[in-house]
Amino acid sequence: MIEFHNVSKRYPGFGDALSQVSFKLASGEMAFLTGHSGAGKSTLLKLIAVLIRPTNGQVLVNNENIGHISRRRIPYVRRNVGIIFQDHKLLFDRTVFDNVALPLVISGLSHREIGRRVRAALDKVGLLSKEKSLPITLSGGQQQRVGIARAVVNKPPILLADEPTGNLDPELSREIMDLFAQFQQVGTSVLIASHDLDLIAQMGSKVLTLNEGRMTAGGMHNEPQGGFR
Amino acid sequence: MISPTVYLARHMQVMLSTLGQMIRSPMSNLMTIAVMGIALALPAGLHIILKNVQQVTAQWDGAAQISLFLKQSVTDKQAEQLTTILRQRQDIKSVTNITRSEALEEFRQNSGFGEALESLEENPFPAVIVIYPTEQSDNLLTVQGMLANFKDRPEVELAQLDMQWLKRLYAIMDFGRRGIWVLAAMLSLSVLLVVGNTIRLAIQNRRDEIEIIKLIGGTDAFIRRPFLYTGFWYGLSGGILSWLLVTLSIWLLSGPVSQLATLYDSDYSLSSLDLNSSFILLGLSISLGLAGSWLAVSRHLHAIEPE
Numbered sequence: 140m141i142e143f144h145n146v147s148k149r150y151p152g153f154g155d156a157l158s159q160v161s162f163k164l165a166s167g168e169m170a171f172l173t174g175h176s177g178a179g180k181s182t183l184l185k186l187i188a189v190l191i192r193p194t195n196g197q198v199l200v201n202n203e204n205i206g207h208i209s210r211r212r213i214p215y216v217r218r219n220v221g222i223i224f225q226d227h228k229l230l231f232d233r234t235v236f237d238n239v240a241l242p243l244v245i246s247g248l249s250h251r252e253i254g255r256r257v258r259a260a261l262d263k264v265g266l267l268s269k270e271k272s273l274p275i276t277l278s279g280g281q282q283q284r285v286g287i288a289r290a291v292v293n294k295p296p297i298l299l300a301d302e303p304t305g306n307l308d309p310e311l312s313r314e315i316m317d318l319f320a321q322f323q324q325v326g327t328s329v330l331i332a333s334h335d336l337d338l339i340a341q342m343g344s345k346v347l348t349l350n351e352g353r354m355t356a357g358g359m360h361n362e363p364q365g366g367f368r
Numbered sequence: 369m370i371s372p373t374v375y376l377a378r379h380m381q382v383m384l385s386t387l388g389q390m391i392r393s394p395m396s397n398l399m400t401i402a403v404m405g406i407a408l409a410l411p412a413g414l415h416i417i418l419k420n421v422q423q424v425t426a427q428w429d430g431a432a433q434i435s436l437f438l439k440q441s442v443t444d445k446q447a448e449q450l451t452t453i454l455r456q457r458q459d460i461k462s463v464t465n466i467t468r469s470e471a472l473e474e475f476r477q478n479s480g481f482g483e484a485l486e487s488l489e490e491n492p493f494p495a496v497i498v499i500y501p502t503e504q505s506d507n508l509l510t511v512q513g514m515l516a517n518f519k520d521r522p523e524v525e526l527a528q529l530d531m532q533w534l535k536r537l538y539a540i541m542d543f544g545r546r547g548i549w550v551l552a553a554m555l556s557l558s559v560l561l562v563v564g565n566t567i568r569l570a571i572q573n574r575r576d577e578i579e580i581i582k583l584i585g586g587t588d589a590f591i592r593r594p595f596l597y598t599g600f601w602y603g604l605s606g607g608i609l610s611w612l613l614v615t616l617s618i619w620l621l622s623g624p625v626s627q628l629a630t631l632y633d634s635d636y637s638l639s640s641l642d643l644n645s646s647f648i649l650l651g652l653s654i655s656l657g658l659a660g661s662w663l664a665v666s667r668h669l670h671a672i673e674p675e
């Protein structure tokens with residue numbers, strides 16, 4: 140589903156945030172991305188959502204090299220990638236229902252279909268009763284789950300989460316992780332950036348470790364150097 | 369793929385929701401609409417005034433008259449022949465021939481210089497033929513054509529149109545018309561900028577929303593749509609306001625004008641915006657609204673990219 144081949148990302152004026160990173164994440168596979176602060180976790184996730192472009196190497200999503208796709212194609216790539224942010228990125232002047240409905244409205248689904256799918260997604264994250272609430276009236280954990288419902292509502296094949304449990308208590312964090320595991324079980328590829336080593340150990344999934352932009356564990360080390368550009 | 373009915377329904381929904389948003393925050397929107405309305409009412413109103421002046425002068429056209437001063441060498445008989453030829457023309461209503469001696473006689477009687485004239489050996493006055501065009505050909509263009517035609521005749525020394533004042537009025541009106549175009553162009557540009565600026569602010573206010581929509585795969589067209597509809601509503605309401613302003617002003621002026629007309633024994637009354645001009649005004653206003661928002665959207669939307 141996701142393949143990185145010798146991917147480097149250089150920020151002008153900073154240097155390489157990622158260098159020669161290679162790994163694979165299969166369909167329906169779940170993995171954790173870990174590493175110290177500044178190791179390049181967010182950078183790696185951003186490459187998959189085409190928020191930034193690689194300086195070198197190939198980023199394949201569903202066998203398409205998305206490193207050099209045109210601007211016009213980007214929205215359609217992003218529709219296949221549900222993203223969950225630590226700061227939720229919800230619209231605070233819209234109800235929970237409208238927030239979760241947004242990806243479906245963008246895809247141009249009919250009213251009835253939107254209603255059906257939004258309620259299914261809210262049910263999944265246990266917030267069906269809150270559909271008419273404004274996000275500001277919800278707790279941090281509840282807001283995070285609204286973000287998750289929005290990310291999965293159009294059933295994307297890939298789910299990315301950047302520190303999804305950053306400031307939640309351990310119990311809530313565990314609940315959120317179990318939710319991700321459920322999506323993985325229905326065939327979604329899930330990649331979660333996290334610091335929380337205890338929690339990662341509990342989940343027993345594959346772990347990709349970054350250290351100063353290099354993948355020190357979980358990646359592929361036998362890539363032919365310079366074979367891909 | 370999106371079905372056409374769903375697509376249309378989406379458009380309708382965006383159209384109505386942008387209208388709803390405008391109605392919910394009326395104050396800032398009213399300012400923009402008022403500026404648009406006034407800016408467009410000004411050239412539209414001037415256009416109406418000019419049109420009315422044109423109608424009035426059209427009624428005055430009957431005054432045209434061409435005088436042909438003949439050469440000294442032309443005999444009375446030749447002048448008489450020329451008069452007869454001219455009488456047969458379709459575009460001439462009547463012709464008067466004033467011979468050289470008639471002219472002299474007239475001068476003698478009216479001026480009181482009779483004795484001075486006695487001392488002259490020769491009659492200094494030329495023969496004059498005065499031509500009155502028919503009603504159909506009595507407009508500036510045709511009359512000027514006739515004038516040029518007469519000038520070329522061998523008997524004619526000088527041909528003169530006794531309508532210079534009308535010519536000058538036409539020139540002034542032509543100037544006025546151009547002036548209105550310039551004014552309209554400048555005010556349209558300012559309307560464009562006002563709408564563009566309002567939309568720019570709207571885009572900035574919804575920066576977060578735009579970013580999030582881009583993050584979850586919204587296309588540029590999707591993001592543009594509500595702003596373009598907002599521009600459309602500005603254009604429509606600004607156009608309606610300017611129409612109301614012009615119509616109201618004409619209505620306020622119509623009382624005094626018809627009083628004035630009565631004093632001149634005329635049943636003239638001010639005409640307001642006709643259906644055609646009204647549609648042009650609305651169409652122009654809507655186009656400006658759309659163009660202004662398009663400008664703002666295409667300039668500022670690309671700058672907003674999610675991180």
Ligand SMILES: Nc1ncnc2c1ncn2[C@@H]1O[C@H](COP(=O)(O)OP(=O)(O)OP(=O)(O)O)[C@@H](O)[C@H]1O
Nearest residue numbers: 150151153156174175176177178179180181182183
């Ligand atoms: N836009 C940018 N311009 C320049 N440097 C950047 C930019 N974004 C990130 N960096 C640098 O790249 C490195 C990797 O950043 P990244 O955000 O991927 O780290 P991270 O692993 O997500 O860290 P954290 O755990 O703190 O979120 C950091 O040292 C950061 O300073």
Ligand SMILES: [Mg+2]
Nearest residue numbers: 180181182301
């Ligand atoms: Mg990070």
